[in-house]
Amino acid sequence: MERNNKARLLILLSTVGLAVSVLMGLCLGTSNIRPTVLVATLFAGEPDDFLYRILLTVRLPRVTAALLSGSALAVSGAIIQSVLNNPLASPNIIGVNAGAGLFVLLASAFLPTDPLLLPLSAFSGALLACMLVLAITMTGRLSRVLLVLTGFAVNSIFSAGMNTIMILYPDAYVGAGNFLVGGLSSVTSNVLVYPSVFIAAGFILALLCSKGLNILNLGADSAKTLGMNVNACRCAYLAIAAILAGAAVSFAGMIGFVGLLVPHGVKLMIGQDNRYVIPASALTGGIFVILCDLLARTLFLPYELPVGILMSLMGGPFFLYLILKNRRKE
């Protein structure tokens, strides 16, 4: 029972940590606000108050976007790692984010503007990438690194598609430069409405599937002897991962590595039980992106770094470390 206590402690601590991070995200920025002032301003709710308007139209959507995208991508990564049984897999590595991104840009270029359209097309793109990788892995035994290379190829194809659209239809997506590296500076509360519904639904589904994900960890044959429809479950779980990653990409762009770093770190701390890994990844993923975004917009004031760049700076070396570690094992 000691293991589970550790997991519960992490969930408790990261809940507190998340509250603190949200508070920091709201209070700190180009101008710093004291927490007491923040609370007073929010409760007063004066529509003419300059500070209130800033909070409501800039900081609150931004912190919400960071929280949603971080949680969604971290949970998506945890699911993908379990389904593919590969700690190197994550939405950005196997091309899920790129698939979502390509479809977002395609939709912005060719389809009428509709707030529901972006998350939906992002989901379709993410799902396409997931199924592509799953189909390739089912053709035979792929080593961990080979799977990553497969993802790299899928990634390259989708990225090339994105760049082509950017060049041919430069006005298709407002803030496209930010989109390609992943940034939250142009997020408004309007674009968050549908993705937040998608993400909430994705979380609930992910929690419901956590037991099945554990059964998959036993290996495909064992899962079959326990009565699981392994292939159907793999597809269903990846679809949930695609909902989450797609919704996040639809407003945050190509934010990378949170889906790799966070679930991996969580598993190092509390083990593989997905009933704990999923909620813990959601919480710590939220914290991680809120704090990274805070750094990205305050580190080089008055300039702002897209948060995706900052995360790649951290995530890239971490990924290399994982590859080296795995190579030693194999």
Next chain:
Amino acid sequence: MMEIMIRLEDVTYSYNRQPLIHGMDLTFEKGKITTIVGPNGCGKSTVIKLSSRLLHPDKGKVFLENKEIGVMKRKEFARSVSVLLQSSHIPDMAVEDAVMSGRYPHQTPISFSSAEDKRLTEYAMEMTYCQSLRSKNMRQLSGGERQRVFLAMVLAQDTPVMILDEPTTYLDINVSYEIMELINSLNRKLGKTIVLVLHDLNLALNYSDRLAVMENGKVVAYEEASDHRVHRCISDIFKVDIRRLTEKGKSYYYSFKL
């Protein structure tokens, strides 16, 4: 008249167009311990996998009692038949959680573990001496410990039929005997139908009700374990002698190379 638990009817299975098993008829009797022996590559594991729905016959049918297993619901089948596989995959999971996963076919996909699930998990760990390992990760265990955990998982599944492919691999000789005694008592006390694949001829000869000898994808002998015809067949295939030892009115068989 013996009741039949599992029946393979005219089953053919090919891999890469090479028929591994051709037109096989084989039955496993209810409430008995049946052991399949045979040299490496004779198709023992294929028979096990066909009987446990992990492989599907190209031709022919497999029945559990009178139901064709291919059309049974997955979980319904998993509540009737549990399988211990020879597996190279080591789950990254705590022992207790692995054993508990044996309860999966008795649960809905989202339900929590019931008191019954917990009781059977504890019982399975107790029977296989896994209780002291409960918090350890499967990857920290020795081969023998891991085999005991896999056996506990199958026990927790609590099915009337247990199919065990090489349950004593990696085990020290004393633990092998303990496991075989356990399997024997599950059969005698709880009436479980048990199908085994064993490499160790001495265990096969002394713990089985019936022996099926396989060679090149065919069953070449299928008799009571004490039947001299099956002994002669084993002697021919493995180039060993089988002798009987009677001690305190009980007969034991042992194989050796002269």
